Amino acid sequence: MTEATLTRSVPDVLAPGRLFIGGEWQDAESGKTFEVIDPARAEVVTEVAEADAADIDRAVRAAREAFEGNWHKTTPRQRGRLLWKLAERLEERKDEIALVETLNNGKPLFESGIDVAMTIQTFEYYAGWATKIEGETIPVSVPFQFNYTLREPIGVVGAIVPWNFPLNLASWKVAPALAAGCTVVLKPATETPLTALLLADAAAEVGFPPGVLNVVPGQGRTAGEALVAHPGVDKIAFTGSTAVGQHIARVAVDTVKRVSLELGGKSPNIVFADADLPVAAKGALNGIFYGKGEVCAAGSRLLVEESAHEQLVGMVAEGADGMKVGDPLEKGTRIGAVVSEQQMETVLGYIRKGVEEGARVVAGGGRADIEPGYFVKPTVFDDVTSDMTIAREEIFGPVLATLTFDGVEEAIELANDSMYGLAAAVWTSDVKKAHYVASRLKAGTVWINTYNLYDPASPFGGYKESGYGRDLGRHALEGYTQVKSVWVNLR
Numbered sequence: 001m002t003e004a005t006l007t008r009s010v011p012d013v014l015a016p017g018r019l020f021i022g023g024e025w026q027d028a029e030s031g032k033t034f035e036v037i038d039p040a041r042a043e044v045v046t047e048v049a050e051a052d053a054a055d056i057d058r059a060v061r062a063a064r065e066a067f068e069g070n071w072h073k074t075t076p077r078q079r080g081r082l083l084w085k086l087a088e089r090l091e092e093r094k095d096e097i098a099l100v101e102t103l104n105n106g107k108p109l110f111e112s113g114i115d116v117a118m119t120i121q122t123f124e125y126y127a128g129w130a131t132k133i134e135g136e137t138i139p140v141s142v143p144f145q146f147n148y149t150l151r152e153p154i155g156v157v158g159a160i161v162p163w164n165f166p167l168n169l170a171s172w173k174v175a176p177a178l179a180a181g182c183t184v185v186l187k188p189a190t191e192t193p194l195t196a197l198l199l200a201d202a203a204a205e206v207g208f209p210p211g212v213l214n215v216v217p218g219q220g221r222t223a224g225e226a227l228v229a230h231p232g233v234d235k236i237a238f239t240g241s242t243a244v245g246q247h248i249a250r251v252a253v254d255t256v257k258r259v260s261l262e263l264g265g266k267s268p269n270i271v272f273a274d275a276d277l278p279v280a281a282k283g284a285l286n287g288i289f290y291g292k293g294e295v296c297a298a299g300s301r302l303l304v305e306e307s308a309h310e311q312l313v314g315m316v317a318e319g320a321d322g323m324k325v326g327d328p329l330e331k332g333t334r335i336g337a338v339v340s341e342q343q344m345e346t347v348l349g350y351i352r353k354g355v356e357e358g359a360r361v362v363a364g365g366g367r368a369d370i371e372p373g374y375f376v377k378p379t380v381f382d383d384v385t386s387d388m389t390i391a392r393e394e395i396f397g398p399v400l401a402t403l404t405f406d407g408v409e410e411a412i413e414l415a416n417d418s419m420y421g422l423a424a425a426v427w428t429s430d431v432k433k434a435h436y437v438a439s440r441l442k443a444g445t446v447w448i449n450t451y452n453l454y455d456p457a458s459p460f461g462g463y464k465e466s467g468y469g470r471d472l473g474r475h476a477l478e479g480y481t482q483v484k485s486v487w488v489n490l491r
Contacts, residue, residue: 023210
């Protein structure tokens, strides 16, 4: 897609968008809709039907019927072929989908293209897994008994995803669930429902049976709450804030459903003085400013060894000041609009808090002078201490807090001084130091001399209050299956 062909329109299926339940496009039972906003222009893109408890019930019933019916009868090979066909259809529609993602989320178009590419890879990866979910035989100690296990789909999955990577994170839930033989009710974030609806459209085009994938945009306090509480849902897969994840876990207790939670982060990006500092500076910029900082694994705490501090912070500040902030559809834009006016005000509030508590702004520091959209300058703070709000709370915006340390053990202690444990990075030329520090960090992902790398084959998830369970890789399949032990008497 060339810049000249770009328009700010959405496909007919999204104008206005409707719920996708049981293989059909439907209005909400209440007739309610909500507006979807282009954050770069602060204007309405379209309206979407707003699901509530009655619509969630219809979707769960459709998913249950499909699970017990046509989908239950499909072979692993058939599921794998459908997932591969879905990946191919997404590839054919990738430009359209990336454009809609940018209109809905505000991220630069090239980033949306990366998101769509990884979504395609995720469906391809799990297409291969559909025929490889196996049981085992167990040499039990009871004489003349044959014992084996079956790994079976858990059932109906409720997937709830956030607004920062709307389609990509949906694929992290949907693809392994479908590969395992489950059916899905997907609730996208209210701010960004459009590409989830395009995913449903593509799934219908390639022949997924009705009810296998249902998409129900709606508010968290109504649609989301109803999905988590519904007794017909066997598993909730959630990505979002720690506070909401804690609430989901409490609600899910009443129906004893399985839950996986990928939650917040305040990830440390540790730079030792022996690192390649120009490369580390670029890694720090990518770690916090990719996706406008609206990334749960963002390297929002830059921990720099004292002797390299001044040089590295200077390079990072210069790089931040040189980033183009603006229309995400324009070539060269590096920082797009944050997702909503509310999120912009939240980020700006944290910037003010950082100044009030004594941190020093060395780059950015406020709203970008671009009207009428929701733009924040890429901001770098120095002279941050570990007790400051900007060093402890997840900001979810383009704001970097820089702290210093002296020596390996202090770096590890500072890095682990957080309620979160989602990701971390280590920059050093000493391979022994790199692996030692990685082994001591309490984080689900550790990058060494790089940042923000993901692959469908590599598991992703958190320690501590960053959640439990894993997305991606074969490990994700464990969350969508359950094990049955079968005993056979041979005498």
